[in-house]
Amino acid sequence: MRKGVNQMDIKEQVQEVLDKLRPFLLRDGGDCDLVDVEDGVVKLRLLGACGSCPSSTITLKAGIERALLEEVPGVVEVEQVF
Template sequence: MLPFSDDELNEPVEVVLDKLRPSIMLDGGNVTLIKIENGKVYVRLEGACKGCPSSNLTLKHGVERQLRLDIHPDLEVISIN
């Protein structure tokens, strides 16, 4: 269980996503936060990232990894299409 509420996660998650966006945008994509529920961060990959074969790697080894490092190791990222 996380030591903070989903509402308390909104701002720190957006800060991490803002940090990652420039790299994602270099490949013609973007990432949008949809919601946070029970410690799960729901995002949508957009642009060139949408449907890209490497999108799962971007989510798990990029976005989720950074959220776990910067905020809490139990966070999980889930893609919404």
């Protein structure tokens, strides 16, 4: 039961960080959607221009993942899902 509570806390924290990053994504015509968080792995779907941008891997790893690793205890990786 406790794991479920912790998992929800992590999802809420991840969503808060994504909400802070969202204006930067929107400025470039993109966005992201939180699909799931499982065992510390955040699964995101990149939307709009971000979904087809050649720089999306850099945005995902150097931008979003770095921010989540710094701000959300328990996050170990960010993966893009399609």
